Amino acid sequence: MECRKISDLMMKYMDRDISDVESEKLYTHVKGCSDCNMEFEILKSVLHSVEELPELDLSYGFETKVMQSIKTQQKEKSMLFGVGVVGLISFVCYIGIFFTLPLIKASGIMDLLMYYISSGFAYVIGELLSGFITTILYIGKLFTLRDLLMNQYMDIVNIGLVIAMLNMIIFRSIKYQHN
Numbered sequence: 001m002e003c004r005k006i007s008d009l010m011m012k013y014m015d016r017d018i019s020d021v022e023s024e025k026l027y028t029h030v031k032g033c034s035d036c037n038m039e040f041e042i043l044k045s046v047l048h049s050v051e052e053l054p055e056l057d058l059s060y061g062f063e064t065k066v067m068q069s070i071k072t073q074q075k076e077k078s079m080l081f082g083v084g085v086v087g088l089i090s091f092v093c094y095i096g097i098f099f100t101l102p103l104i105k106a107s108g109i110m111d112l113l114m115y116y117i118s119s120g121f122a123y124v125i126g127e128l129l130s131g132f133i134t135t136i137l138y139i140g141k142l143f144t145l146r147d148l149l150m151n152q153y154m155d156i157v158n159i160g161l162v163i164a165m166l167n168m169i170i171f172r173s174i175k176y177q178h179n
Contacts, residue, residue, distance in 0.1 A: 010036075069141065
C-alpha cells in the first residue's frame, strides 16, 4: 500500500475515525516501513501530549477583543475596495485620454494634457503609498493579534508541543511533495 494512503490512515487515527480494518492496514504497513513508522510514532506522541494539555480558560473580554479586531479589518477592506474602484475609474479616464490624444495634439492643447498626466501620476503614486501603508497597518495588527494570543495562552501551552505539531505539518507537506 502506498505511503500516501497510509498517511491518510494516520490522520484518521489521529481523528479517532478509523475502522478496525483500516487500523490493521495501518499497523501492518508501519511495521514494514521505517519512514511511516517514524511519522506515526511522532504523531502518536504529539496526540498524547496534546491530550494532556489543560483546558483553556479564556480571559474576560477575549472574544470581544477578537471580534472588534475582525470588524476593524472588515472596515479597512471595504475602504480598500473603494480605493480600487477609484483606481479603476482613473484607469478608464486615462484610457479615454489615450484614445483622444491624437485629437488633443491636433487642437494644440498639449500643455493642458501634460498637466492632467502629471496630476494622474501624482494621484497613482499617492494611492500606491496609501496601499503600502495600509498593508503595513495590517501586518501590525496581525502581530498585535499574535501577541495578544501569545499573552493569553503561552503561560498554559507548552511551546515545544506547538513547534512539534508545526514541524509535523511541514514534514508531511514536504513528504507529499516528494511522492
